[in-house]
Amino acid sequence: MTLKTTILIPVLFALSAATPAVAQSELPLTGPAYTIAEQAYKQYAAGNYKAAEELAREAVRLRPDLPRLRKLLNDSVRAGRAAQAGKVSGARPSARGFRHADEAYRAYALRDYPAAAAAARRAVAADPANPRYAQLLIDAVAGSGAEQALQETLAAALARFPRDPGVHAAALRAKQTLALTWRQRMYLALQAKDHAGAIQAARASIRFDPASLVTRTILVHTLVSVGRFEEAASAAQAAHPTSPALLALAAWADMARGEEKQAADGFARAISSAADDDERAAIGLAAADAGLARAPQHAGTLPSGRLPELRCEMEACRLVPATSGASPAYRAAEEAYAAYAQGNFALAVERAREAVSLSPDSIPFRRLLLQGLSAAKRQHEALALADALLREVEDDASLLYARAELNLQLGRAEQARRDFNQALTTGKLPTAHTLTALIETGRGMEARVMLEGEPTSMQSITALERAYLSLRVNDSALATRYFQQADDLGQMGGAALADAAYAAVHSGQDLAAIRYFSRVLDAQDAGSLPATAEQRFGMQRAIAELGRRWGTQASLRYGASDTRGTIGSPGQVRNDNTQLGVETWWRPFGYRNGEMVELYGRLFDTVAAEAGAPKGAASVQGMLGVRWKPWSAHNLLFSLNKLVALGSASTSDWLVQGAYSAGTGTDIAPSRTLWFTGQFYIEAGRYLEAGRNYLSSETQLGHTFRFSNISPALLVTPHLSLAADYNSDAAKKHSAALGPGVRMRYWFRGDRYAAPRSYIDVLVQYRAHAAGDRRVAGTVFALSTQY
Template identity: 30%
Template structure:
């Protein structure tokens, strides 16, 4: 019996209203439980006065139990005192807050009071059997026997159709049974028979608010499966039930557009605007419809009004501007498209690229003639989702693959890259000419580790010509990804001219120009990037900033001076100013060289003119030393491959001392290594370097070759100076000379190198160094020249 009384307590609560987020009261126990049982029992026995008393006592003991509050209101109403019932509900709202069930119960009571409905105290002066039948209807209603209540009320109404309270009782009983459509039809029938009144209006609104979302949901389902006739019918029904049900008007307009019923769509949009003039979507939809109908001036007026609305969210406003821009581009008015997009700064969402693509299309269209085509206009589309009160719809620009693109974008944001790739592929398949979809696919492939395919897709984008529709920055990025530096540099430079290059892309622009062979332009970008880092506009990692300055040092170098002195020179890169070749003599040699790069960096293909002089200071074998051994050289060397340290040299040996013979010398050298530069991000790092050289003397034929390989770990000596680096290493070295009896030798050992870097500034890493190297090798093959102590000191400026 308690359950039936509780059913009365929630009769007017809103069905489906979730209470999941509410704090549930503790179960009734003890005295409160016993009193509550008496309250429910009295109610079910129709002893309403006793039920009121017990309910009040139970509420005093447990004021937090909402069902007791509703029971009190029901008992008061059953006594015929609906105003007291309203006061009881208002007390409950003050104590428990505006719970949906309480608010709905209060609204229902107030509506019934306003209409004077289903009160057994005044059955419109019915007499005799009709009065008894009417009383039976009211008693059945109070007992929740709604079928009997409806049957008894209809029996009276058949003879007395003027008794409005019984119509209201039938409507309420049908509503309590969940028969909303029958209840709504009963409201309409009662209105047609007896005219409208506050009670009928209240019920029409209440029941319509329940039917409207259902009809809107049916319209949404029909539209998704392409059944526009059903969608139109159900959307109109939803509006009839509840004119303000969310999404119904949007769905009706969209369904009419899809059905090519543009005149009706125009009227539906006009009705939507009348219902809510501040809503953005119907203004945009009507503007597009009127453009489709050839009503250009009316369309422009609607779009202009839409741009003035402020109630929409920022996302909706941005999408609306894109819709207007699409329509302008399609009708051959690129300047209006630019005007629509004016002032839309990047917001970090998906609309950024959409806006940028359309701006680029508009700029390019300004230089060409585009014919209007009203039969193929990009009509805006709806993106809808279900909510409790109806369908929530947002308007977005035309995109036949919007669902797939949106799914790919969501997956990408959630780092589900395989799903993002799959959805982006489908979007590209559906709309292959949309560069936005292709860009997402390229990014998703790269993030998923499919670098080769990402590069291929970027190349396809370029080959298709769609890259020209992209904003300069996006085009530059994808040209770089496709390993087309010249094209990337072109777009980066275009972005600069359009004032679109962000500081964060300055270095990328620099390297693109550098790889494209525009070293001076690259240097200007690197300078700006360094300035941006120093000014706080960007934040480079210390090593990245250092490497940028190192690149600047290489770009700006046009000349240099080197000098060295060594005991048994080792044939590595730090002894390049010593006498070329090898010797079995344990000697000390010294030399100096100056060089000039007439073409500067020359895209990494450096050409140097050089002059060198060197002499032997000491010879254990008693060979010529001092001034008679002074030898000069004039030559040219070239590095033909930018990515490989392969150098060819040809020089004239000039005798400066009496013991020197003139000659011609051709040389080839190769070097490679890692970790040979100063680093600022770590105090120690692995270092390896290899140097090999071969040469041929022409006048006095002689062939020689020498090589040296070192592997170890470099340590920055910060306690002394952060520019000082110690490098202990293992070494393998050897040489070959046709003028020595034992032509080949090889040795291995250990060594230590100490290098001090200097001459740096804000734009350049240290460009000069002093270097000291000491080795000891053991012979592997050959004669004794492969073993012993080797020392070298060098200077590079």
């Protein structure tokens, strides 16, 4: 084991700082200093900490050489602050025990801890309600090193003063002192190659400081190095490993115990959480060497000198490749792993071939070569090597999985499925590979159950990997949950943010999607994430739509019957009216991945009509309705409306409607100035009380010009229109017309993150009569806006 000596320096320093300096000789406390100190002790014992502080400060001024007076001053200051905050258990005012306490302070200053403990016990017995005496006893017993006595003292003090911060601080201080003492003994034992003594000292240190990751890691490493794998696995499990070093050591112990699946998961977690390429290479070599230890020719043994070395500084440890006794083949493999970790796959293949040539019987080195060939996209060579390895090591889960992936890349789906199934039957695949194999063999439901299972079963794969696997089983809600976990852990990059945004859209989490899309746009602005103008605008359009919870639109229309009846009066018969329509809508449940529910209210009025036809106030029609878009992939709408008669010539009825639309090129194309535009709309409805049915449709085909020299949001679309309708109340029930038209639309209310949310639209058409009635033929003029 290699432990950097820099760790010994702070530890020894901490040990020396945790105990008072040895007083070689102490002049007696006499005269004014003695009188003032005695009064300070009395005030402290009586709970008058402010007075005790003032007296102790004067005593220290007179005798600055006495540590016990400085300790009295510090204790008085701390106790006074705690008492002022209302945190000190109320000790009854009493001067009992102060002489014993003074004696204990004197002995403690001379490092005569047994005498200090005896005097402190007498002080506690004289005044058991004084928490300061309990603190003094804890410090004295801790200094004596009597572990059993300290445990009993701590239990008694904490039971009597469960909320006193001073007592808790003294208890923590005592435990840390003993933990550091045992840790120092552990380092000395390791230097002396006394592994049994180091293990005993490490366990003793952990008893007093269970949070020390360094001590736990060194304990596990030492246990593994001497072949005590069961104990190593138990010690690692007790540490709840999350650091790469502990995870890898635990996996090594698992592999040595025959727990191959658990070991594979552990190594996968360790590699994914490694801090840098060097640590990834060390862990990769550890995984290979652990596999070599399980190979038939090495069964039940560990390769000598192959356990990675452990380097610890302060409160962190990391693994580095073992250097003692390394063969040329091992060094070549180490270079291959390092090249692989750095993404230099060509060099990884070259070094792996060298390792194999030097040690042709080594299966781990040939696995390494297979890994390099696969990463270098040399699938045919990799597949041949995988076939050869599987002839030697039948039913090896990792080799079967690797060959399945190669078959997939080569388009051999049936062979891939067969290998995936065979790998699954071994029960030894790591969790991430198990999930992928289940998905590739059509067992997505089983994969979903695993992903939704206990968190402990998923520890071997990162939250980000879980998110992508959840997407593969079409569970966007679960993917969004794991993306959020990955984000909290700092695992999200720019591309992952975009995927997380779309997953949040699909799971109906609009606000989360907006946040992710906004961060993607920030990354694009910073130059860290390339994107086309269309990709960027698509995200901005998504933000605009996701953030829309209400809106209003209005239309003023003259001429032929409106074939898009969502705003105007549905299925109107006349073609020479001028009609005004206004709608306000609200999405109570948000965007819901395009499966929206909207509540709305409409008003429309015929503002001009031929002589004798209703217009003005008499024609004002109200409508309240709800519409539902049940499928996100299809723009199909259903609505139920209550028509409210507001004018003398308007109608009271119920109207049910269905509508479908499709289109391309109807939005801004930021990188183009000319593109094809086509859209189709059809709507059908029935007035329930009147018994009238109608159907209307329109198709527009044309090209859109974007006048970016005037404004990038100004679009002009010349087009050909084909309109048709059906009205069961009309004398001629059918009508059709076609003709040219032009639409000019100006978008506004956009910003850095959102595409323009509103527009003003002007439409002019002339439709020549084609069939049936003439109500959809003639001149059309419409001015509309959406906000």
